[in-house]
Amino acid sequence: MSEIKVDLVIANAAEALTISGKQSDLGVIRNAWIAVKDGVITSIGSEREVRASYDISEAKMINASGKVVAPGFVDSHTHLVFYGSRVEEYAAKVTGINPKKLEELGIITGPNRTVELTRESPDEELLEQAKKRMLTMLEYGITTVESKSGYGLTTESEIKILEISRKLGEETPLDVLNTFLGAHGFPENKTKEEYIEEIINDMIPKVAERGLAEFCDVWCDDGYFTAEESKQILEAGIKHGLKPKIHADAYSYIGGSDLAAEMNMVSVDHMNFTPEEVMDRLAKTDVTAVLMPALDFAVGHKRPFQARKMLDKGVKVALATDLCPACYTESMQFVINLACRLYQFSVEEAIKAATYGGAKALNLGDRGILGEGKIADIQIWDVPSYKHIAYHLGTNVVETVIKDGKVVITK
Ligand SMILES: [Zn+2]
Numbered sequence: 292m293s294e295i296k297v298d299l300v301i302a303n304a305a306e307a308l309t310i311s312g313k314q315s316d317l318g319v320i321r322n323a324w325i326a327v328k329d330g331v332i333t334s335i336g337s338e339r340e341v342r343a344s345y346d347i348s349e350a351k352m353i354n355a356s357g358k359v360v361a362p363g364f365v366d367s368h369t370h371l372v373f374y375g376s377r378v379e380e381y382a383a384k385v386t387g388i389n390p391k392k393l394e395e396l397g398i399i400t401g402p403n404r405t406v407e408l409t410r411e412s413p414d415e416e417l418l419e420q421a422k423k424r425m426l427t428m429l430e431y432g433i434t435t436v437e438s439k440s441g442y443g444l445t446t447e448s449e450i451k452i453l454e455i456s457r458k459l460g461e462e463t464p465l466d467v468l469n470t471f472l473g474a475h476g477f478p479e480n481k482t483k484e485e486y487i488e489e490i491i492n493d494m495i496p497k498v499a500e501r502g503l504a505e506f507c508d509v510w511c512d513d514g515y516f517t518a519e520e521s522k523q524i525l526e527a528g529i530k531h532g533l534k535p536k537i538h539a540d541a542y543s544y545i546g547g548s549d550l551a552a553e554m555n556m557v558s559v560d561h562m563n564f565t566p567e568e569v570m571d572r573l574a575k576t577d578v579t580a581v582l583m584p585a586l587d588f589a590v591g592h593k594r595p596f597q598a599r600k601m602l603d604k605g606v607k608v609a610l611a612t613d614l615c616p617a618c619y620t621e622s623m624q625f626v627i628n629l630a631c632r633l634y635q636f637s638v639e640e641a642i643k644a645a646t647y648g649g650a651k652a653l654n655l656g657d658r659g660i661l662g663e664g665k666i667a668d669i670q671i672w673d674v675p676s677y678k679h680i681a682y683h684l685g686t687n688v689v690e691t692v693i694k695d696g697k698v699v700i701t702k
Contacts, residue, residue, distance in 0.1 A: 296346045297334075299327040299696055301669070304355035306677055307335060309661045310362060310647045314602070315639040317677065325360065326350070327667040330696035335661055353691065353698070359677050361642065363434025363668035363692065364623040365649030365659050368560050368581045368611035370439050370472075372421045372452045372459075373405050374412035377616040380404075381589070402442070402476055405616045409442040409452070418455050418462075424614060425463050427621040430700055432689040434668040435466045437611075437653055439508060441475030444486075446494050449473050453503040464694040468653050470506040470536060471498045474516050474524050487520055491527040499531035505654075506557065507533035511547035518546035525554065534654065540564040551578050558609070558652040563587070563596045567604075570597070574605040579652040582644070583613035584629035585620045598634040609648035610641060624680060624687065631681040638681040667696040 301307075307323030324341040326334040334341045341347070380400045383393055393400055409417065421438075428436060438456040443449040453469050460467035473490045477483060498504050507528025509521040516524070525535040534557045539547025541561035551559035552572045559573065560581040573580065582598055601608060610626050612618070620626070623645050630636040636644070650659030658666045671691040672680060680688060692700035 293343075293345050295328070295333075296348070297326040297328040297350045299353070299667070299693070300341065300347050300350045301325040301353045301355050301360055301671070302338070304360040304671075305357050305675055307360040307661055308362070308642065308677055309335065310643055311660055311662055314643070315637050317639050317642060319677070323360065325661065325669070327693075327696045330667055332661060332663055332665050332667050334663060351698075353671070355671050357675055358690065359672040359674055359680075360661070361432075361670050361672065361677070362646045362659050362661050362665075363670050363694065364432045364645050365435045365653065365655070366428065366433045366612050366614070366623060367437050367558065367579075367609050367649040367652035368439075368583060368613050369436055370441060370613070370615035371424050371436065372409075372417060372438060372440070372456050373442050373616055374408040374417050374420060375405070375616075376619065377404060381617075381619075384591070402616075403479075405442050406444055406476070410445070410448045414451065414455060418458060421455065421459055422463060424621055425459055425465055428614075429463065429465055429692055429694075430689065431622045431624060431687055432670040432692060433465070433621070433623055434670070434692065434694050435468070435650070435653070435655070435658060437468045437470055437506075439470040439472040439475070440504075441472035444473065444476060444478040446489065446497060449494055450497060450501070450503065453498060457503065464697070464699040468506070469504040470508045471495065471504040471528070471533060472508040472510070474509040474521070476510065476515070487524065490524055495524075495527050495531050495533065499533060504533055506536050508536040508538065510538045511545065511550070512538065512541055513543035513545055518550045521547065522550055522554070525556070536560065548573065552576050557654055560611075561596065562601070563592060563594045565596070567600060570601050570604050570606055577607070579607045579609050579648060581609045581611050581652050582630070582634070583611050583618070583626070584634055585626050586613040586615075586618040588629055588633075589618040589620075595634065598630065598636060602636070602640055607648065607651060608640070608644045609652040610644040611649065611652070622687070624689075625685060627681055628684050638678050641681060642677060667693055669693040
């Protein structure tokens with residue numbers, strides 16, 4: 292027996308999903324043991340293998356008999372810092388109400404409503420509302436989350452959102468990666484040209500100088516930013532060390548996904564209108580397609596993205612919640628339910644896209660997998676085999692969540 296003492300051992304798991312196999316192979320280990328030391332996985336395998344390598348005499352033991360152990364979910368696309376809700380809009384729209392009627396009823400719709408509320412909100416309340424959402428995400432097995440700005444649209448309020456987002460990473464167990472998305476829409480008092488100028492020459496330098504974001508993102512769509520404008524903004528981001536991401540092809544095809552391939556972006560997100568030849572191009576790159584079934588569900592999108600085609604072509608795929616006022620869910624499990632039933636993901640592909648795929652969409656090589664040397668972000672599902680995660684609808688099957696080797700949720 293080795294002298295090296297580990298802190299935590301998960302024993303007897305019915306299945307451990309290492310996620311280390313090819314596309315539809317989750318690398319399942321049955322009757323698995325996992326050892327953790329200083330927040331890192333040191334060993335995963337059989338009881339004999341783990342006991343032979345490490346001294347477990349002082350470790351906290353978790354018995355996962357009859358349960359499934361998986362890496363924490365990595366949610367690579369959210370707009371989680373926002374104030375209030377758009378519940379009245381959602382409730383009215385589910386009946387298929389005519390948009391004119393909404394106006395007559397005085398219900399203000401769309402992201403600008405959220406921009407108004409978010410700009411005016413006291414920092415403390417904005418923080419508390421977002422924190423509550425994040426702690427729900429944690430209960431549902433999400434251990435790393437990306438957070439976009441974009442409900443400010445002024446330099447001051449975009450910075451405020453990113454600063455709150457940073458604080459959320461410090462005040463909750465989750466890891467938060469920030470994305471600057473000043474190009475999410477347009478402020479009411481500026482021309483488009485003036486606003487792009489402000490993004491490039493004021494917002495990006497200030498955000499980068501303060502170390503407030505890892506990524507820069509743009510909403511590239513008809514009526515928003517063109518591919519050419521998106522390129523300008525994202526190149527300015529790159530100059531300041533912000534890696535490019537893009538909202539592309541959600542409601543029209545105007546070249547956003549081509550730009551993602553051309554610039555070899557970290558991710559291309561949405562893709563409802565992406566043509567097959569662009570999927571072929573993307574398959575040859577390292578760009579991850581971030582797909583968000585819950586958003587399409589919540590907005591009743593008329594054109595589903597072609598996930599099966601992308602998967603068959605070998606495009607790298609991530610699943611994300613897209614938590615925002617138009618898609619109010621903290622549950623990656625709900626996203627997996629939808630991905631499997633409505634978008635023809637296999638259960639294995641969906642789980643992989645929500646863990647390894649999410650990490651890849653955030654350029655993180657240290658998580659999304661259960662393996663030696665990886666961060667010990669682990670969840671335990673109270674189900675006898677992993678396929679139940681897709682089968683058991685709308686229910687939280689997560690029993691235990693471990694972040695950086697520490698138990699943060701237990702039921
Ligand atoms: Zn988005």
